[in-house]
Amino acid sequence: MDTKIILKDVNKYYGKYHALKEINLTIEKGMFGLLGRNGAGKTTLMKVLATLLPANSGEIYVYGMPITQRDKIRSMTGYLPQDFSMYGNMTTYEAMDYIGVLSGLNRSKRKEIIPELLEKVNLQNNQRTKVKAMSGGMRRRLGIAQAILHDPKVLIVDEPTAGLDPEERVRFRNLLSDIAEDRIVILSTHIVGDVEATCENIAIMDMGSIIFKGTVSELLYMAKDHIYSAEISRIELEDIKKQYMITSMLSQGNHVNVRFIANDDAIEIPFIGAIKCEPNVEDAYMYLMHKKEVKDNV
Amino acid sequence: MFKTLFLKECKQILKSISYYIFVASIVLFFVTQIGEFDVLVKPQVGGDNYGFKYSDDEDVIMKQSLKELILEFDRNSFSTYPVGFYKEVILNETKQEEMEDILNILTGLSMDEINKRLSRYYDGQINVMTEYGYMMVQDGVELDIQVLESISYDEYLVIMDNVDKLIGGGSSYHPKSLKNIARVPRSYEEAMEDYNSILKEDRVSAAYARQFSDYMGIVLGVLPVFLAVTRGLRDKRALTAETIYSKKASSWTIVLTRYFSTILMILVPLLILSISPSLQSLYFADSIGVKGDALAFVKYIMGWLLPTILFATSIGFFFTELTGGPLGILVQMAWWIVSVFIAGGNLVGYVGWSLVPRFNTVGKYSIYASIYDELVINRMVYSIASIVLLVLTVYIYSLKRKGVLNISGKLLPNFKSKSKI
Structure with missing residues (x-):
């Protein structure tokens, strides 16, 4: 089975603005870092991969499945948007349970997996904490937990460490590294340290184009x-x-x-x-x- | 998935402050408008008052409306409802002169003569104590002014149409509203016929259920839109839209569970509110030897009020999804205002295309029977329109999930500011 994400000549326009220019990438299992300054097109690419935006041209395959098959892609993809939150009046557990239902998990599966995931993201003692009472770091960890609730093959994480304090940032990177052991994790960030600490393979975007793709070692060699x-x-x-x-x-x-x-x-x-x-x-x-x-x- | 998500949506609504404001509003409306149970009294031979009815007699319509016109002109104060709201119109001198000419054409009398006869009419009034306090009532002397015999009813309607325009529109003198002025007392037989129809046709409880539907329809024609808009905007406010878009659940499941949970949570307090008048009407029916219809209120809520609720909710969902803002409230408010006030003074048996059909009385089964077909068509049209809006809402939601409509809900497709890339 094909276990890669393949992008071929992908273009995306917002009106006349060319947001993604001829993107060609192959992403394999493990952590993949997408680096670039603000406005480089990272979020657009993340949304295209999460089926939230259609590409204007080109082909994308996720584990061999064309991205146009949105329902199937959504079943195998977890997405943590840049500005993730949940309904403020829900508790941590309720938010996870709600997302679990939207992800098609039955009651027994949700009961089994939610406590495990909350433990994994170190929110096991905050099951009854309301979302509105959570810190930024806690919300991001909840975001990761909800994104992997249905055990996706691909996890797309958009700017997850922005606004976090250094301690939370390190904890978050480690968490992502753990998760990436058996799946593709795409980490989009403008913070070089995030990529340096966690990713072997990276791509660098600027003005909608990929200006570098390869390993961290290759980047250093340049x-x-x-x-x-x-x-x-x-x-x-x-x-x-x-x-x-x-x-x-x-x-x-x-x-x-x-x-x-x-x-x-x-x-x-x-x-x-x-x-x-x-x-x-x-x-x-x-x-x-x-x-x-x-x-x-x- | 549908059932579980539906229940979770209901739970979410139960946690929302806007829902409790909604419930408080309908309870307050119920208590202040319907209030105590109004017991039906069997008409007695030789009674003073058997109520009123609207006359179809053209002579009566002409006589009553002319009297009303002269009295309003004498006060120079005309009641109108130009865009649904009450508005007092005071004519300037030029228009007063025009009105004098019209009265002269209608009656053949000079203004001096009209004023003399008015004085005699006012002199015949006495101040009496009524249940509403002291009121001026007529003591035998009628206003002795008639429409000229040479003026046909059709000609009269044309002249009254001009009167309505002179006042500025929306008055009782508009040919379509004219009949509402011609209120005449009912006879004992007519009152008994109405009473018997309440017992036989309505089995008492249905007559009360109609009045309940009339009152509650007013408030339910607008309040559900607030719940719908609140639900629609909650994703945007809580920054959950993209997270939910990316999940496996279909757009149908997501939108329909939200919609039907809102509908259910509107129906629940309504059904609870109806228990008291329902039981009272059943008890009253029993006391006069009639087996009341125990499900009458439920039937009227589902048949009469539900289409109103569906439509107001659909408008809220549709416009919120389409625009990403609370435009639905404005649209529904406008629709509601027109619907409520379009009936003008006809509060018993007005249907037309109004979202809020009126039947502000207990009984009058004959009127209900005469509007029944119109009412069924009206309710079906609003139900179908609600379903169409709901389907469109799902379609828009699915487009937004695909990113075909801007994710933040703007109308322009595929447009996004550079700063957000």
């Missing part, structure tokens, strides 16, 4: 030899910012440790004190976006 670090004084910082794209910086008293992207044509060390360093995913992502911007400007 940025190899282009990332430098240096300890500079605060006075020098403005000049460095004008000349190079800073990927990160850390203030230490009067000094600042910066990581930056060297110009493509640089063959030597950019300036004295700068040291070539191994790129991390954030550096590589920034390098890729920077490269595309330069190319687009040309």
